[in-house]
Amino acid sequence: METKSVNLTSAGYSARNLWSGILFGIGLVAFLDEMVFHQLLHWHHFYDKSTTDVGLVSDGLFHAFSWFATIASLFMVADLRRRSAFWLKRWWGGVFVGAGAFQLYDGIIQHKLMKLHQIRYVENLLVYDLIWNISAVIMIVIGWILVAYTRRKLQSTGKGGDNEQ
């Protein structure tokens, strides 16, 4: 897709590449959470009776948003491709940032503060919480590196992102 410098069309759509990736990342994590932890392992509960009202609302909003984000982001990718503006590295940067940020939000805010449900109903929950949140941070770091790398490419192309929305 890219050689030494970024192609000008991709540079013009750098923000849309990033956002499409972020939306896809959020959708992907939500989908894996539903498939792996709810349906296959049965670690999460469908609805924990101790769930607070705010936890229920937050869960519902995120469920609906991630459902939409998964599909909408793929249409955005199709749109970028027909404009020959798809920038795979920047898109992946977005995917990791979105996935990590959502998992961290889920692990800290929804599981701990809103007490939506726990990762697993066992004695030593701390191990699970640590693995969950540390893997989220690792994803954010990987994503951030990719985004920073593509931003440098963007600046060296001399566009400086002036076409960004």
Add this chain to the structure above:
Amino acid sequence: MSSDYLHQGSGFLPDLITVLPFAMLLGLYIWAAITSSQRSRLKSWPLHRYVCWCVGLLCAGAAIAGPLANRAHDDFTAHMIAHLLLGMLAPLLLVLSAPVTLLLRTVPVRTAKAISRLLKSWPVSIVSHPVSASILNIGGLWILYTTSLYEAMHHNFWVGMAVHIHMFLAGYLFTAAIIYIDLTPHRYSFVYRAVVLILTLAGHSILSKYIYGQPPGGVPQDRGELGAMVMYYGGDVIDIFLIIMLCHQWYTAAHPRISFGVSQ
């Protein structure tokens, strides 16, 4: 005896009375589509719209008469399947079959003008606004499942009928307000409709989980839990189609040759 039939909503005669309007709608649509297709200045009505209309009516009919509808009276899971058919799948299919467009091209020009004036009027614009359609749709469901209305609809034939009619009409109104297939005088942007759609989906999934915890009156806990999960995951499946169609309309409208560089 006959009032017993009405109470349970089962039996041959009540089923026949319920099914009759559907048979009439089916016949009218096919007649209108064939008649209008024969006019030389009009394109022939596409086959997929006949299919959508027939299957849509079948879904709605199955929800209020026949074996599924009978089971829905004392089985909450069957009730939820009927709800998905009547309030979500049937409206989606019927919207896709573009009945208003068909009506306008079948009736005489003067009548068509009167109908389109009606569609452009302010009362219609308020009811068909995405936000009010969403409130009528999800708000109605919240009232049904969190008050004694759910029990009342099974004890009184007419209350049950009113709930069914509302559920269907609100579902149709909402679907038509989100994806523009048919004639739509009052239009809103993709982002606006996307936000309303997401909030409505959220309302649906929050209500599903609420029902899981507190089933409506007269529903045993385990039946309530199963029904709530049918509502949650079944709703998701139908919502996928709504989201895909909305996004596809954005994709088509944002074609580079028409609006290059303009982003939504």
